Structure formats: structure tokens, C-alpha cells
Amino acid sequence: MGYYIDLEKITIDDYRIKLESAYLPPSRMILKEKLDERFGYLKSIGIKNVKGLIQLLKKKDKFTELSKVDCLSGDYLTILLRELNSTLPKPNKLADFIGISKNTIDKLEKIGIKNTEELYGKVIKKSDRKELADSTGIDYQDILELTKLTDLSRIKWVGVTYAQILYDLGVDTVERVSKSAPVDLHTRVNQFIKEKNIFKGQIGLNDIKILIEAATEIPLEIEY
Incomplete structure (x- = not known):
């Protein structure tokens, strides 16, 4: 896997x-x-x-x-x-995630980690994440946040913005997306988009169903 x-x-x-x-x-x-x-x-x-x-x-x-x-x-x-x-989504660049400090990005780039695919193998287990935090001097919570954003980025059509929305809503792992109720998640996502003025328009219910279905197909490898 x-x-x-x-x-x-x-x-x-x-x-x-x-x-x-x-x-x-x-x-x-x-x-x-x-x-x-x-x-x-x-x-x-x-x-x-x-x-x-x-x-x-x-x-x-x-x-x-x-x-x-x-x-x-x-x-x-x-x-x-x-x-x-679309089953092989393009990795998201770590530098494009809002809320992640430039200092953190620079430290990861220094060891050759620039995107979610490159980070993935370094954060699967809690011990992996702790080792990465210790070796780079990055706060463990920042590593955990990037781990969850990386996990979400494995779902097809989930770019940086979509991953960030799901993370901020607490639907922050592939498993949590896969277990979401479509109508409830649809309501929460669009309410969040409107409140934060992320972009105009809404994400359709069918798009949310596609998201959840895609998440169910992804192996749950990351340990939390």
C-alpha cells in the first residue's frame, strides 16, 4: 500500500x-x-x-x-x-496550505519534503511523526496537522482548499470523511464556505457523495 x-x-x-x-x-x-x-x-x-x-x-x-x-x-x-x-490525485504542495508557517515548510523542504506524497511515508505511525518532529525541530502538533492534511489529500479531487475546509470542520482524516453522512457534511461544508467567504457558490450534494465514496476506497494506513 x-x-x-x-x-x-x-x-x-x-x-x-x-x-x-x-x-x-x-x-x-x-x-x-x-x-x-x-x-x-x-x-x-x-x-x-x-x-x-x-x-x-x-x-x-x-x-x-x-x-x-x-x-x-x-x-x-x-x-x-x-x-x-482522478484515482491518482496530484499531490498537494505543503507550502500552499494556509496556517502552516514558512519556518516549518523550510525545515521540511531542507530534507526533501515538498508535497503530501513525499511527507506521507514519514508520518504513518505516531513514532514516525515524533521522529520527524525531533529530527527537524518542528512542533509535533504542526506535524500532526500536516499529516491529516496529507491524509485528506489522498482523496480524489481534494485540493489544498478542500482539504483545509474538511480539516477545519474536524472531518480531518480519510476515515472520518468515509463515515460522514452526505446531507450533514454538505450542510456543514457550505455553511463554512459562506461564513468564511472562501469562494462564491456552493459544493453540490452529489459532489459530497463522490467525496465520501472516494474516501471509502482508500486504505486506512495512517495511525492516529
Whole structure:
């Protein structure tokens, strides 16, 4: 296990079943269409797992070849690849989190830690966090805060701002997100956004459902 989900362990059949019941934004609802036919074809050409599917779709010649198959299309494959890639979210830069002092960031950067993926392996156990705090001179509570922000950053579509909102609400770990009630979290998140004037508009209920569903798929490795 690690920062990311092990995509090699997700079979094509598992992913098809996941898409069947997944909460998806309107722009990706095409992924629910012709599931048996499309994934049956992908299996027939030897694709066994999600990792293999991503690798195949990233090859331009293979992508072009697949887009000519009757049950597939370029538009469908493009959206499928976007959805697949979202399971491997880009790490958040530690320096972008508000409330973390420049001194703390500088100390971490000095030992080669600039983003959440790089920090992850150093904070999994409490003893790891204590060792990092002792070796860098960073306060343990600051390390713990960054640990939780790192944990939240493992969820797809959770950028710096979203992670900070969840942390400030006390929904500060992957496990707590996964156990949240959608309607309650939706209300709390949008109330917080409005009160703090973080941005205009609201996060939709479906987006919250996607967040919670994504959190349930992430291994709970960090010990608190």
C-alpha cells in the first residue's frame, strides 16, 4: 500500500461494478452506458486491471485504435481516462496550505519534503511523526496537522482548499470523511464556505457523495 490506491489490485470487473453504482458528475455519466459491452471488449483484448487499462489508454496509437471500435469512441475513452486518472490525485504542495508557517515548510523542504506524497511515508505511525518532529525541530502538533492534511489529500479531487475546509470542520482524516453522512457534511461544508467567504457558490450534494465514496476506497494506513 502507500499514498495511492494500488490500481493493479482493481480488476476490470471490479471497476465495471464500481462505475455501475458510482456517483458521477453529469459530464461523466456516459461511463455508465454500455458497461457490459465496453468492459467485455476490454477484457477480451487482455486488459486485466485498472493499471493496465490506464497504461493502454495513455499510448496514443492504442487509444486511436480503440476509438475505432464500435462500442467505444474517442470521447468515451477520453472521459474514461480522466476518471481513471482522478484515482491518482496530484499531490498537494505543503507550502500552499494556509496556517502552516514558512519556518516549518523550510525545515521540511531542507530534507526533501515538498508535497503530501513525499511527507506521507514519514508520518504513518505516531513514532514516525515524533521522529520527524525531533529530527527537524518542528512542533509535533504542526506535524500532526500536516499529516491529516496529507491524509485528506489522498482523496480524489481534494485540493489544498478542500482539504483545509474538511480539516477545519474536524472531518480531518480519510476515515472520518468515509463515515460522514452526505446531507450533514454538505450542510456543514457550505455553511463554512459562506461564513468564511472562501469562494462564491456552493459544493453540490452529489459532489459530497463522490467525496465520501472516494474516501471509502482508500486504505486506512495512517495511525492516529
